[in-house]
Amino acid sequence: MDKRSANAAEAISAIEDGAVVMIGGFGGSGAPIELIHALIDKRPRNLTVINNNAGNGRIGIAAMIDAGMVAKMICSFPKSSDPRAFTEKYLAGEIALELVPQGTLAERIRAGGAGIPAFYTPTAYGTELAEGKPIAEFDGRPYVQERWLKADFAIIKADSGDTHGNLTYNKAARNFNPLMCMAAARTIVQVSRLVEAGGIDPEHVVTPGIFVDRLVQVPNPQQEEAMIRAGMQYEGGIYP
Amino acid sequence: MDKRSANAAEAISAIEDGAVVMIGGFGGSGAPIELIHALIDKRPRNLTVINNNAGNGRIGIAAMIDAGMVAKMICSFPKSSDPRAFTEKYLAGEIALELVPQGTLAERIRAGGAGIPAFYTPTAYGTELAEGKPIAEFDGRPYVQERWLKADFAIIKADSGDTHGNLTYNKAARNFNPLMCMAAARTIVQVSRLVEAGGIDPEHVVTPGIFVDRLVQVPNPQQEEAMIRAGMQYEGGIYP
Amino acid sequence: MSSALPTMTEDAKLSSAQMAWRAAQDIRDGAYVNLGIGFPEMVARYQPPGRQAIFHTENGILDFGDAPEPGKEDWDLINAGKKAVTLKPGAAFFHHADSFAMVRGGHLDVAILGALQVSEHGDLANWRVGSKGVPAVGGAMDLVHGAKQVCVITEHVTKTGEPKLVEKCTFPLTGVACITRIYTSFAVIDITAGRFVLREKLPGMSMEQLQAQTGAKLHIEEPVGDLVTPAL
Amino acid sequence: MSSALPTMTEDAKLSSAQMAWRAAQDIRDGAYVNLGIGFPEMVARYQPPGRQAIFHTENGILDFGDAPEPGKEDWDLINAGKKAVTLKPGAAFFHHADSFAMVRGGHLDVAILGALQVSEHGDLANWRVGSKGVPAVGGAMDLVHGAKQVCVITEHVTKTGEPKLVEKCTFPLTGVACITRIYTSFAVIDITAGRFVLREKLPGMSMEQLQAQTGAKLHIEEPVGDLVTPAL
Numbered sequence: 001m002d003k004r005s006a007n008a009a010e011a012i013s014a015i016e017d018g019a020v021v022m023i024g025g026f027g028g029s030g031a032p033i034e035l036i037h038a039l040i041d042k043r044p045r046n047l048t049v050i051n052n053n054a055g056n057g058r059i060g061i062a063a064m065i066d067a068g069m070v071a072k073m074i075c076s077f078p079k080s081s082d083p084r085a086f087t088e089k090y091l092a093g094e095i096a097l098e099l100v101p102q103g104t105l106a107e108r109i110r111a112g113g114a115g116i117p118a119f120y121t122p123t124a125y126g127t128e129l130a131e132g133k134p135i136a137e138f139d140g141r142p143y144v145q146e147r148w149l150k151a152d153f154a155i156i157k158a159d160s161g162d163t164h165g166n167l168t169y170n171k172a173a174r175n176f177n178p179l180m181c182m183a184a185a186r187t188i189v190q191v192s193r194l195v196e197a198g199g200i201d202p203e204h205v206v207t208p209g210i211f212v213d214r215l216v217q218v219p220n221p222q223q224e225e226a227m228i229r230a231g232m233q234y235e236g237g238i239y240p
Numbered sequence: 241m242d243k244r245s246a247n248a249a250e251a252i253s254a255i256e257d258g259a260v261v262m263i264g265g266f267g268g269s270g271a272p273i274e275l276i277h278a279l280i281d282k283r284p285r286n287l288t289v290i291n292n293n294a295g296n297g298r299i300g301i302a303a304m305i306d307a308g309m310v311a312k313m314i315c316s317f318p319k320s321s322d323p324r325a326f327t328e329k330y331l332a333g334e335i336a337l338e339l340v341p342q343g344t345l346a347e348r349i350r351a352g353g354a355g356i357p358a359f360y361t362p363t364a365y366g367t368e369l370a371e372g373k374p375i376a377e378f379d380g381r382p383y384v385q386e387r388w389l390k391a392d393f394a395i396i397k398a399d400s401g402d403t404h405g406n407l408t409y410n411k412a413a414r415n416f417n418p419l420m421c422m423a424a425a426r427t428i429v430q431v432s433r434l435v436e437a438g439g440i441d442p443e444h445v446v447t448p449g450i451f452v453d454r455l456v457q458v459p460n461p462q463q464e465e466a467m468i469r470a471g472m473q474y475e476g477g478i479y480p
Numbered sequence: 481m482s483s484a485l486p487t488m489t490e491d492a493k494l495s496s497a498q499m500a501w502r503a504a505q506d507i508r509d510g511a512y513v514n515l516g517i518g519f520p521e522m523v524a525r526y527q528p529p530g531r532q533a534i535f536h537t538e539n540g541i542l543d544f545g546d547a548p549e550p551g552k553e554d555w556d557l558i559n560a561g562k563k564a565v566t567l568k569p570g571a572a573f574f575h576h577a578d579s580f581a582m583v584r585g586g587h588l589d590v591a592i593l594g595a596l597q598v599s600e601h602g603d604l605a606n607w608r609v610g611s612k613g614v615p616a617v618g619g620a621m622d623l624v625h626g627a628k629q630v631c632v633i634t635e636h637v638t639k640t641g642e643p644k645l646v647e648k649c650t651f652p653l654t655g656v657a658c659i660t661r662i663y664t665s666f667a668v669i670d671i672t673a674g675r676f677v678l679r680e681k682l683p684g685m686s687m688e689q690l691q692a693q694t695g696a697k698l699h700i701e702e703p704v705g706d707l708v709t710p711a712l
Numbered sequence: 713m714s715s716a717l718p719t720m721t722e723d724a725k726l727s728s729a730q731m732a733w734r735a736a737q738d739i740r741d742g743a744y745v746n747l748g749i750g751f752p753e754m755v756a757r758y759q760p761p762g763r764q765a766i767f768h769t770e771n772g773i774l775d776f777g778d779a780p781e782p783g784k785e786d787w788d789l790i791n792a793g794k795k796a797v798t799l800k801p802g803a804a805f806f807h808h809a810d811s812f813a814m815v816r817g818g819h820l821d822v823a824i825l826g827a828l829q830v831s832e833h834g835d836l837a838n839w840r841v842g843s844k845g846v847p848a849v850g851g852a853m854d855l856v857h858g859a860k861q862v863c864v865i866t867e868h869v870t871k872t873g874e875p876k877l878v879e880k881c882t883f884p885l886t887g888v889a890c891i892t893r894i895y896t897s898f899a900v901i902d903i904t905a906g907r908f909v910l911r912e913k914l915p916g917m918s919m920e921q922l923q924a925q926t927g928a929k930l931h932i933e934e935p936v937g938d939l940v941t942p943a944l
Contacts, residue, residue, distance in 0.1 A: 001742045001764060001802070026539045026576070027562040028555050052576075077618040081562075087614050099615050102538060103580030103622030107356070110577040114809075115816030115858050116347070117378035119359040121584065122625040126603075126656035129621065138357035138387070147378070164766070164775070164802035168443065171573060173556040175539050178575045182813060198801025203408065204444050205804035206575075208774050210744050210766070210819050225555035225562070241510045241532060241570070266771045266808070267794040268787050292808075317850040321794075327846050339847050342770060343812030343854030350809040354577075355584030355626050361816065362857040366835075366888035369853065404534070404543070404570035411805060413788040415771050418807045422581060438569025445572035446807075448542050450512050450534070450587050465787035465794070 002163045003215050004194065008038035011188045011216040015039060015153050020048040022109065022154040022180040023061060027053060027080070028225025030173035032157035032190050034218045036060050037234055039069075039155070046071045050109070050151060052102060052176060054078030054086035058233030060224055065089055072096035074149070076105050081228060101129060104146055106179060111148035113182025113211070118147050154184030157221065158207070161191035162198070165212030166205045174206065181211040190218045242403045243455050244434065248278035251428045251456040255284050255393050262290040262349065262394040262420040263301060267320070268465025270413035272397035272430045274458045276300050277474055279309075279395070286311045290349070290391060292342060292416060294318030294326035298473035300464055305329055312336035314389070316345050321468060341369060344386055346419060352388040353422025353451070360385055394424035397461065398447070401431035402438070405452025406445040414446065421451040430458045492684055493636070493665040497712035501526040503592055503633050503663045507533050514538070514583070514623055516593035516606075517561035520633050523592055526712075534570075536588060538619040540579045543571040560619060583619070584626040591627035593620065595634040595662075597649040600696040602659040602671040604632065605651035617654075624655030636664035636693055643695030645669065645676060666690055668707060675699045680707040724916055725868070725897040729944035733758040735824055735865050735895045739765050746770070746815070746855055748825035748838075749793035752865050755824055758944075766802075768820060770851040772811045775803040792851060815851070816858040823859035825852065827866040827894075829881040832928040834891040834903040836864065837883035849886075856887030868896035868925055875927030877901065877908060898922055900939060907931045912939040 005011035012035055015021060021039075025031030040063055047070050054073045055062030062085035064070050073095060078086050089095040100108065101123050111119055120143035124130040134145040156177045158167040167189060169177060181187045194217035222232075245251035252275055255261060261279075265271030280303055287310050294313045295302030302325035304310050313335060318326050329335040340348065341363050351359055360383035364370040374385040396417045398407040407429060409417060421427045434457035462472075494502065500522035507513055507523070509531040515521045524546075527533060534543045537559040544565040548554070553564035582588060597605040604624055607617050624630050634644055645662065662669045667690060668680040678698045681690050683706040691698055726734070732754035739745055739755070741763040747753045756778075759765060766775045769791040776797040780786070785796035814820060829837040836856055839849050856862050866876055877894065894901045899922060900912040910930045913922050915938040923930050 001766065027558060029539070029558055030556070077616045078614055079616040083614070090614055097615075099617055101617050101621035102576070102619040103583055106576035106580050107354070107584075110813075111359070113817050113819075114347070114813035115818060116359050116361060117381075117383055118376070119351070119356050121356060123584065123622045125625075127621060127653045129617065136358070141357075143357055162802055166802060166804050169573075171443075171554065171556045172537075172539050172541055172558055174573055174575050176576050179577050182817060182819075196801070202773075202799060202803040202805050203411075205806075208804040208806055208810070208814075209802065210768070210774055210814055223555050225558070241534065267790060269771070269790055270788070317848045318846055319848040323846070330846055337847075339849055341849050341853035342808070342851040343815055346808035346812050347816075350581075353585050354581035355586060363816065363854045365857075367853060367885045369849065402570055406570060406572050409805075411786065411788045412769075412771050412773055412790055414805055414807050416808050419809050422585060422587075436569070440572075442541075442567060442571040442573050445574075448572040448574055448578070448582075449570065450536070450542055450582055463787050465790070 003165045003212060004163060005214045005216045008034050008190065008216050008218065009041065011035065011214050012039045012042060012155065014186065015044050017044045018046045019044060019152040022050040022151040022184055024156040024177035024180050025051060025224065026175035028223065028228060030157050030175050030177055031060050031224040032155050033060055033222040033224055035155045035188060035190050036064060040064055040067050040234060041236065043067060043069060045069050048072040048074065050074040050149060052076050052105065053080055054083065056080035056224065057082045057228040059227050062086065063234035065095065070095060072098065074098040074100060076100055076102040099129060106176065108146055108149040109176065109179040109183045112150040113179060116148060118145055120145055149183060151184040152186065154180040154187040156181055156187060156189040158189050158191045160193045160195060160200055161189060161215045162195050162200050164197045165209030165215060166200050167207035167212065168200060168204060169206055178207045181207045186213045187211055188214045190216050190221060192219060192221055243405045243452060244403060245454045245456045248274050248430065248456050248458065249281065251275065251454050252279045252282060252395065254426065255279060257284045258286045259284060259392040260288040262391040262424055264396040264417035264420050265464065266292045266415035268463065268468060270397050270415050270417055271300050271464040272395050273300055273462040273464055275395045275428060275430050276304060280304055280307050280474060281476065283307060283309060285309050288312040288314065290314040290389060292316050292345065293320055294323065296320035296464065297322045297468040299467050302326065303474035305335065310335060312338065314338040314340060316340055316342035339369060346416065348386055348389040349416065349419040349423045352390040353419060356388060358385055358387050389423060391424040392426065394420040394427040396421055396427060396429040398429050398431045400433045400435060400440055401429055401455045402435050402440050404437045405449030405455060406440050407447035407452065408440060408444060409446055418447045421447045426453045427451055428454045430456050430461060432459060432461055492682065494709060495712055497522060498709040499633050499663050499665055501709050501712055502668065502707065503631065504528065507531065507590060511589040512536055512587065514588050514591045514627065519594055520592045521561065536582060538579055540574050540576060541571060543568045580622055583622050586626045586628060588627040590629045590631060591623045592631045592633055593623060595632040595644060596651050597644050597646050598632050598659050598662055599646055599649050600671065600676045601674045602657040603649050604654045604659050605649040606654045608652045620654050624658035629660055630658050631661040631663065632659050633663045636666040643693060646695035666693065677701050678704050680705040682707050724914065726941060727944060729754060730941040731865050731895050731897055733941050733944055734900065734939065735863065736760065739763065739822060742766065743821040744768055744819065746820050746823045746859065751826055752824045753793065768814060770811055772806050772808060773803060775800045812854055815854050818858050818860060820859040822861045822863060823855045824863045824865055825855060827864040827876060828883050829876050829878050830864050830891050830894055831878055831881050832903065832908050833906045834889040835881050836886045836891050837881040838886045840884045852886050856890035861892055862890050863893040863895065864891050865895045868898040875925060878927035898925065909933050910936050912937040914939050
């Protein structure tokens, strides 16, 4: 049992055109920047990307969109300090958007991972985001039926990982990452520290290894928000 | 913010006749024995108890049943090494049973805590445990609709707790405890170690304090399985 | 409604800080609170002495504190508004599904949100002005369900003087029948049984003046208090 | 079916250990496996050298190991059968909802369960003989859904010689159309398109003898292998 990949390029090598890809992170925290940029180097197209946001600046998901790789975004908040990449394509009708309330997005992903094909939530009842969805009443209150979300791949940033795929995260960079690990057919993780099995206390594991397929160590990962503030942009793996 | 109670009797003092009470633990691990026995001393009646099992030997939930406090059990496996207390009352028609598959029980409790009134699961489709429940097809496969489970109180065993109610557990004694913390209107916890706020690493918290109402320190708690094997029985707070 | 009444002077309304102060007075010690992104975040600054609320942020932190000193930011320690924060003793991290279980499951005591419009039925519109541009909803539609009390903090009227408290929202809805209390720059208003019930108003403002700037009828159930705050 | 054929001698079937050994041969290195309480737990003993499966237990452990020495038990470290276990390096603890997310969500590679009856459609009955006594289901109804492969390990016939592989289960069902492979004391049988397809049988047993002790038709799609195991 050893889920290590030699490098980011090898780790993401199975992601092909048309794949549905969950990408961890919320705003500038928890985004697997190195895996995303390795994916841009490979450049599969016509992807559906699931993330809370829709990219920021000229790196990460925004750089994927600029590279013409993304056909559809499923997200709750496609705005950021510099949302140009998504906004331009969206207003030009070149990228599709499925807008999902944030808690419903999280729960749909968790449901995908937990084998729950549908659930009811009060969220969005009576709003345009519930249009066309089944409504049911429980105990006299109306709820909206929502479906699970699954993906072909998840690309994830964690803090420590062991060779079995057990993971911990760094502070609020946890966010959607543990859920996406559960909901993808294949989960690919970059970790800052890769340790042997037994190197993480079983009580402190946040994502059990059963939800992880491949790991690659990226010892000093880029932090998305710090990159944005430094005005960095993706140019084929080099950050000027 | 200080959720400490002086002792177990004070901690459970609000539990009255007719309450729905979730009790943590799976088999012999994670059962809040001291809180249960304090509840027997108070002796509210006509309780609905939610637990994976239905008591063992002459302590804990079995002693509650013997004391005539339990009108109904909601559980997945009302058998144990010595299930006499439940079995006698059940066969005599003196206690009601709602039998729920274990994973559905866990998910219903989690749904109760997460504000999800109903969800669909493949579990129990086509069996007698799905009789009378709505069935729906998703992507060509049939699923059973299940409702959330909530409670008036949860009584829980944790390992460490801080004054804000943040909790950690000991090994497989985690089981249903974190879920029940979420699903009860009032959650009462016994902890082996009670520390000040900040005494638990925010990365290692398993149950965030928002799900906890009261804590009492029980420094060297009884372990249910060890008590069963030692032939102990409850006799008004004294273990002979 | 009528626009023949005298216009309020610029001074005759609460500042944003004063609205935030007023909202903060209603938060009890130990309450679990979510403050909407932007202006509602100011509420955290004005907790009365001796009270300590615990703040929740959708992206997975309970009990975060103020912003760090400039230059000391940890960009993995941010709130839902993507601002750098710090931790208080007793903080906890958790993933998004657990975070929204707290929201949807009724575990928050109070959520305080901004508003474009609030209707007398408690409907809220706060995520989108029309159908143009890029829509973005975030956690707003979740936050209006589940918290034991969902409040709005808002200017009483728009910059062009249009009422924000209305009979029926014209902007896309965030949630239906979800708001129970409104803190505005003129008044504190509860929503009860589909009616705006006035609890406090600026002492210098007459009922007629207030009603004229409100898009639905204000009801009075008990003596109306004076809305008085420190200079902030 | 016909009972006129010669009865098998006691030796002419696999022991429980031999059945467990045979099932273990199909588990690949690194597979995530849940073994039903009781007899199926024996499968863990017979992993081929060089292969290391990771065992899941419903009550919240991945990668547990053998029982501790007598007297060294930690009763907070138990499996779903309430037996004391140990941990291997790389183990993890989690709560019951996450544990059954692993089950229901299709994350287990294999689940191996005991059976009262299995039908040719893959229906399983393994939780209750009739309607008397105290019913108890545990995790069985969850385990039959979600694992990529759900197998049964069972005596081919009951102690009184009744077939356990049948056209239609008469005992209360655990799950519908969920079983894909059966390891019995006589044979290895797949369930494909609502039919029992024989893969291996004891070399000393004729097709007629096997069919006579099976409650539904055995189909043959390719040469039937010899079911041979070490003496165990």
